[in-house]
Amino acid sequence: MKKAVHFGAGNIGRGFIGALFSESGYHVVFVDIAEQIINQLNEEKKYSVMLATDEQETVTIENVSGLNNIKQENEVVEAIKESAFLTTAIGPNILPRIAPLIAKGLSARVEETSEKLYVIACENQISATDLLKGYIMEHLDEAVKEKVLANVSFLNSAVDRIVPIQNNQGSLDVLVEPYHEWVVETTQDIPPIEGMKIVPELAPYIERKLFTVNTGHAVIAYFGYLANKETIDQTLADEEIHKQVKATLGETGAYLINEYNLDPEDHQKYIDKIISRFQNAHLHDGVTRVGRSPIRKLSPDDRLVRPASQAQKAGLSYTNLAKAIAAAMLFDYKEDEEAVKLQAMIKEHGVAYVLQEVCGLAESSELAKEINRHYGVLKG
Numbered sequence: 001m002k003k004a005v006h007f008g009a010g011n012i013g014r015g016f017i018g019a020l021f022s023e024s025g026y027h028v029v030f031v032d033i034a035e036q037i038i039n040q041l042n043e044e045k046k047y048s049v050m051l052a053t054d055e056q057e058t059v060t061i062e063n064v065s066g067l068n069n070i071k072q073e074n075e076v077v078e079a080i081k082e083s084a085f086l087t088t089a090i091g092p093n094i095l096p097r098i099a100p101l102i103a104k105g106l107s108a109r110v111e112e113t114s115e116k117l118y119v120i121a122c123e124n125q126i127s128a129t130d131l132l133k134g135y136i137m138e139h140l141d142e143a144v145k146e147k148v149l150a151n152v153s154f155l156n157s158a159v160d161r162i163v164p165i166q167n168n169q170g171s172l173d174v175l176v177e178p179y180h181e182w183v184v185e186t187t188q189d190i191p192p193i194e195g196m197k198i199v200p201e202l203a204p205y206i207e208r209k210l211f212t213v214n215t216g217h218a219v220i221a222y223f224g225y226l227a228n229k230e231t232i233d234q235t236l237a238d239e240e241i242h243k244q245v246k247a248t249l250g251e252t253g254a255y256l257i258n259e260y261n262l263d264p265e266d267h268q269k270y271i272d273k274i275i276s277r278f279q280n281a282h283l284h285d286g287v288t289r290v291g292r293s294p295i296r297k298l299s300p301d302d303r304l305v306r307p308a309s310q311a312q313k314a315g316l317s318y319t320n321l322a323k324a325i326a327a328a329m330l331f332d333y334k335e336d337e338e339a340v341k342l343q344a345m346i347k348e349h350g351v352a353y354v355l356q357e358v359c360g361l362a363e364s365s366e367l368a369k370e371i372n373r374h375y376g377v378l379k380g
């Protein structure tokens with residue numbers, strides 16, 4: 001049976017990418033540090049993916065197993081040697097940590113076979129696979145690098161499916177929204193995978209996805225958190241926040257339409273569809289999950305700062321994005337390591353310092369001034 005090795009047996013790993021490989025006739029080897037999930041995958045050899053709809057349709061995902069990347073390095077290397085695809089859904093910050101083991105696997109593989117391997121990072125980050133490739137290259141010597149570059153294709157991608165934190169401790173089953181989109185950038189002929197869409201240029205797809213789905217999500221999460229809401233759908237029921245989301249997506253929309261020559265009517269339909277996805281009450285998607293890792297979300301190329309600075313450059317409105325950035329800076333959720341770090345930075349050095357160090361915005365920039373103004377108002 002064909003094999004795919006997937007790093008990260010979490011929500012997107014089991015609920016989306018791993019499921020698509022299994023449905024496409026692959027045996028999926030999940031690699032993770034979560035011992036319990038790995039043991040369960042090896043014992044149960046299957047799990048269910050349930051759709052968050054009234055009917056709760058369920059699909060059984062079979063041909064799965066698990067490996068622990070800390071305790072089973074050699075087995076992971078073997079799996080990399082035997083696989084046609086290597087994918088990740090582990091979080092952008094974790095990619096540098098798994099790179100040494102992937103490098104080891106690729107080194108062993110290219111010594112034995114010149115069969116193509118496709119490496120695809122499925123993270124919410126622009127050029128995540130290119131970044132992963134860079135981290136891997138740091139661990140390869142020159143001769144091996146050449147072979148890896150000849151036999152391994154590194155493909156960027158955009159992934160879209162809302163998978164909340166699961167409320168079923170001890171079970172491998174995953175509740176997911178019905179909608180999904182996986183776009184992979186390549187001009188090569190690659191083995192077909194159910195649900196994978198191939199495009200020659202990813203930029204319009206990933207920017208449209210990140211700056212609509214993830215920007216909208218972030219706005220709901222940060223304003224919802226400030227308003228003591230628990231879930232995304234509950235927050236969106238608040239009229240003021242709903243208006244704020246629409247206004248912010250109006251700003252990212254104007255930038256996207258301008259940048260990628262999108263049809264404004266089609267883009268409005270895309271926004272409406274996404275807002276309806278956020279309203280799915282079956283998901284119980286927490287504002288603290290969606291707002292997680294605020295330092296990552298406030299970085300220059302992510303869902304808030306990049307569309308705001310791009311809009312500013314294009315002479316478009318960015319005031320609602322600036323307000324959302326200010327709300328993100330007030331996310332003081334104690335169980336989120338990055339939120340704690342961000343609050344400590346603000347307390348010690350002030351907002352202007354954080355805008356410079358985290359968001360890459362000079363104090364003198366109009367955008368930084370606008371964010372600072374909103375921060376003052378929101379903080380009260």
Ligand SMILES: NC(=O)c1ccc[n+]([C@@H]2O[C@H](COP(=O)([O-])OP(=O)(O)OC[C@H]3O[C@@H](n4cnc5c(N)ncnc54)[C@H](O)[C@@H]3O)[C@@H](O)[C@H]2O)c1
Pocket residue numbers: 007008009010011012013031032033034069089090091092094097098122123124159160161162163164
């Ligand atoms: N959940 C969603 O709705 C969604 C949708 C699209 C994209 N994404 C992206 O997918 C990625 C994963 O998100 P998720 O929601 O599935 O997160 P998750 O926390 O459910 O899954 C991440 C998995 O990675 C594992 N992990 C963490 N550190 C590791 C390490 N050093 N070695 C091996 N495994 C490790 C964790 O144990 C966990 O099982 C993120 O980049 C996220 O932005 C998520």
Ligand SMILES: O=P(O)(O)OC[C@@H](O)[C@@H](O)[C@H](O)[C@H](O)CO
Pocket residue numbers: 124159160161162163213214217218289290291292293
């Ligand atoms: O995964 P993050 O932390 O980058 O973003 C949180 C959510 O916006 C995200 O997981 C969405 O649910 C997902 O991107 C939908 O496709």
